[in-house]
Every structure is written in structure tokens, then in C-alpha cells.
Amino acid sequence: MKFVAEALGLSESAARKLEERSILRKAVINHPFFQDIINAYALEKKFGGYEDGTFVAKTVNGLEVVRGYPKIRRALTLYPTLKKHFSGEVALEEKMNGYNVRILQFGRRIYAVTRRGFVCPYTTEKARIIFDTDFFRDNPELMLCCEGVGEESPFVPKPVYGKKIDFYVFDIREKRTNKPLSIEDKSKTAEEYGLKLAPVLQIVDAEHAHEAVADEIKKLGKKGREGVVVKDVNMKQPPVKYTTSQSNCADLSYAFRYFNEYAKDFMISRIVREAFQSLEFGDDSEAFKNRCLRLGESILRSMVESIEDVKRRGRVAEKMRLRFYNLDVFELFREHIRRMGVDARFSEPVEEDGYVVFMERPMMSTSDKIASLLKGGFW
């Protein structure tokens, strides 16, 4: 805790208090797999100038402060929001649908830190295969902010990106300050080191960005993709995101599948997005009908599936296929999930290009509610 106080410029007793209030939490499991990290803590809430998800570590290289990834605000209307928020040129980047990780190097090894600021064994194992250390050797002060995507994701499984976990870099930032590279510098750097970037779809003037985003969103929607992040090319303004109808509906589908676990706000906000998009995109009566059907189906079909699951198997659960290359990492990941407070069950590993494991998260609140209603309980 002493090193955290030193790194964040706090008194040791102030740091202790943060730990007692669970604002600072141990962020790494002590294990040779993470041998370059002597100890680490995650900041679970915004504190002082530090974003939540900030990671503070004592490593073989000394003290490290890795800033949390800032929240990106969401536009509900493209016009006038983008025009008002930006000036000059903006880049429209594809928003990949996965989980946010920061890829870093400590000592001679690559590490993956989750949005919340914890070292993830599963993601670290994959990142060590995909990233080499050249970039970090030349840029020790930088981190790669990536979207971890793919079907074999422990957090946001999406087959549309392929089976195995992959990473798309969307920002390159200074670890210590969170200062991002400009779009141009990021692109050059990515090319130089062979990093896969979240695609830059267009560079346009902010005045016309709303039209360009609408065009891209329609195209991305048809491909089942998530949306667009609009960024000032110099990264001087905070970025703004906007999503496809298909992605809003996929979120709803997920939320209603486990309706008693998920916050109602999550549901309402996505429905509001659809209403604003319908008006802004000027849906004709057929487009509107399709949007209503898509919305209604995304909600109802997944709820019906959950009821059927409870009827047949007594419960509803989220099931993910994971792949490990080292069984130690599997054990570390189990421990990581346990520490995150997630209730999950794992199948026995089966050898197949590494080891395939199924992770099941029983959704007890939804399961119990449905079971009680099926038995003739009242709402």
C-alpha cells in the first residue's frame, strides 16, 4: 500500500482508507505468470485526477501508474451533437464490439489490464501471443488501448469477429498521463509495428460529420457491427460514440435474456436510442416497421428463450467457450473471476488447439423469478 501512496501522491493512511472502502483493490494474482509485477492495485472509483480503472503497480521496472480509460460519451442525435462538439477534421472509426483492455509491457512480458484495472490472465495469455515487444521497447511510456473481440471472449462473446480472441488498437496513449497520439501518429505507428487498428472509415469535416456517420452506420448495421467513434484528428476533444440499430437491439436481446439481473436503465436507454435514430434517419413506413419488428423481436425472443430454458433445465445461464494454452492460466482465470465476484462454473478442459473450457454463469435472479412464475406465483 506504501507504493500506491507514493505513486498517487497520497499519505499512506489516505491510501489505507481507500483500501478499506474498497476503492483500491488488489489487481494482480501473485504467480510466476505475472512475475514482472511485484504488486498492483486498481482504483475502482474516480479519485482526484485519476480515472476509475487506474492501475498502480510496483514492477521490476519500478512504480507504474496506468491511467484508466476515459468514458466515451454517446450522441443520441448526430445533428446537432457532432457539429456542436467538434470543429475542424474528425476521424470516424469503427467501434468494435468487445471489451476494453490496455496492453502494456512490464519487465520483458506483455500484460493485459481490463477496463476496471485488473490484470486478466485470459487476456494476457492471448495478448502475449498476438503482440510482440518491439513497440514497447521503442515506446516504454505508451500503452495500446484495444478492444478484445471474438467468440471465445469471457466477457463479450461475438462470433462476428471470428472464433479466437483478437485485438484492435483504437488509441495509443501515454500510460502516466492518458495523453493520446493523434489519429495520424497512431496510424503511422500501427503501420510501423504491424498493429491491427480499429478501422478509420473516413476523415471528414465536423460540419458534415453527421451525414457521414449516418451513412457509415447504415452500412455497419447491415454487417451486424456495433457503430462509430468520432474523434478529433488531433485528439484534442473527447471522442463521441454512436451505435447501429442492430447493436442496440443486440444489447436489448442480451438484457432481456437475463432481465432480472440487468439494470432497467440499460434497457430504456437503448430503446430511446432507437426512437431518436428512427426520426433522424427519416424512416419511411417500411423502414419503421422493420425497426419495430427488430426491436420487438430482440426483446421478446430472448425472454421467451429464457422461460424455455427454465422450463427445460430449471435455470437460465450464460455459456461461453474459452480456450487456454496453459492450464496454469485456466487456474489463474478461475481465481480472477472469483475475485471479481462473478459466480461461474467451468467444464473440464478438453485438449483441442490448447484446451477448450466452457464457462457458465447461472443467472439466478432471472431463473428464480421465472421458476416462481411458472409454478403459478404472482408477479
Place this chain on the structure above:
Amino acid sequence: MKFVAEALGLSESAARKLEERSILRKAVINHPFFQDIINAYALEKKFGGYEDGTFVAKTVNGLEVVRGYPKIRRALTLYPTLKKHFSGEVALEEKMNGYNVRILQFGRRIYAVTRRGFVCPYTTEKARIIFDTDFFRDNPELMLCCEGVGEESPFVPKPVYGKKIDFYVFDIREKRTNKPLSIEDKSKTAEEYGLKLAPVLQIVDAEHAHEAVADEIKKLGKKGREGVVVKDVNMKQPPVKYTTSQSNCADLSYAFRYFNEYAKDFMISRIVREAFQSLEFGDDSEAFKNRCLRLGESILRSMVESIEDVKRRGRVAEKMRLRFYNLDVFELFREHIRRMGVDARFSEPVEEDGYVVFMERPMMSTSDKIASLLKGGFW
């Protein structure tokens, strides 16, 4: 307050405490229109053996305690719920879609008390036209539990029941004990005094009630009606309600029109009902598609309308047409609404078969949220 204490069997200081905590609230406006009531209080929360909405009055006839109308539980599945809950014969009554009022007589006049336990000037005026006092002369200990329906409703305006306010009796109960008449006695009494009853659709054995209700619900849905209340013919078991898909969707339409004022739970519960009904009714793929479309449209169309209202007029408001026969009653109703804490604006009365007045309730939370998003605010 002394008479309330006496009526409920409390100490005067206990009654005062209930008033300080706003559990007891003044339930009548002092005015010659209500001249038979010297004073009255409503119980805003369940207390002791008394239901919320219990009305306690000092009247020209003496002390009166009028019990609050009990909540009716809702089945999400017809089978096994009805079979489990009932035995013997049950009556399937149509559930009318309006507002719950208790019709009573004090002195020589009729009074209408709302669900919450307040004397409503608007409803009282209409009830005095529709009900005569024969029934109460012969049965001073009873009350008529009615649904107030129609387009000119200040609370639940539904044109499907016609323009002017009308009343359907669904229970006849002892004021003091809440003891209901059996279905047969209720029907006989209604016939004798020419009371309009909520239609009794079928009398069936509880074993088969789930099938009978499903049939009736499908028919009622097509007519845009609300649903069914299942009642033990002897009224020995609490009744159970079940609603049509069309009614669930109409509720959603309303809730999403004013999405920032309405509790999220209201929305989710209605969606859950649709999922259970879809499975229980065995929707084929076309029926399921229609249900999804109906659900999606009910949600999206009303939200789009609200956004358009804010674009055009700066705000979204609920507008009702009301009719008064006496301008004093209009003034009393304004005061009643104000006391209920409802923000409403009224148009100037226009003479037309009495006086027509429009009541507008601005929905400020939804209006402000939409306005901010339209101006380019973030979610």
C-alpha cells in the same frame, strides 16, 4: 382527527402521528357540493388491518369507515396459476380499463371515492347523474365498487368505452368490513336495481379456467379490451387478473410516451407478460411475428411522437377532454388535482352539453430530457 382515532380504534396521538407522516391525509374539500361530509381522511398506506385507500369520514349520518379496495394479484401464467389458486367454480369477468372508484351514499347524496381514498368532485358529479339512491336506501351498509371508464376520464381516458364517463360495477362490498357479495348475489342485486355490471363472461370449473380464460382473452384482445378477472363464485378466494396483449402494449405505449416520468418497473413487467403469454398461447411463427411487431410499435411509435412533440411545441403533455355540468365542480376538481400534487393546466370552459374543459399535464421530465438530447446533449 379525533373522529379518525375513534373510527379506527387508535389513540388521538397515534392518529396525529399518522397525519404528520402523511399517512392520513384530508380527503374532502369543504364545500356545499360535499355537504353531507363534515370531514374525512384517507389512509395513504396500509395500516393495521386497513387497506391503503381506506376512507374515514364524519358525516351527517355519523362515523363512516370505508375500506380500501384490495389489490388484485396478477397471473403471468394461466396454468398452473388458476388451478392452484382456485377450486370449485369460478366466474370470468371482463376487466374494464378505467379507474377504480367506490360509490357510496352519505346523507341524501351519492359520493365517489377514488382508489387512494379521496372524494373526487369530477366523478361524484357523474355518479350522481348515473346512480340513484334506491340501492343505498335499501343497503346502507354496502358500497358499489366500480370502474369509471370512457374517453372523458381525467385519469384513464379510453375512447373504446364511449365518450362520456360511465360506471361498471364489479364488486358489491360491505363498506366497513370489505366483505363482498357472491357472484350470484351481486348479479341479482344488479338486476334488481338496474346496475350496470362488468360482464360475467363465463362460469367454469377452476380445473379448466386456464383454457376458458385464454379463449376469452383472445376474443377481448381483438376488441381492444383489457382482460379478465377470475373470481371464486363465492368470493372466498382473492380474485386474480390476466390481461390481453393489446392492453399490455397500450400500457407500454403510454409508458414510453412519457418515458422519463414512468417507473422502469412498469415497462419491464408488461414486457415479461408478453413473453409468458406468447409461450402459453403457443404462438406460431406468424402470431409471434405479429406480437413482436405490436410490442415494438407500441414502444417506438409513442416515443417518436414524444420527440416530435418536443421538436414542434417544446414539450410533451397528456391532454384530456373533460365535461362538467356545474362550474363549481370544475373549480373543486382543480383544487382536488392540486391537492393530489398533479401539475395540470386547464382550458377555459366552453359550453357544450355542460362545459367542455381540456386538462393538460405537462410531462416535464420527459420534455426536458428530449429537449436536451435534441440540442446535442449526451445521454
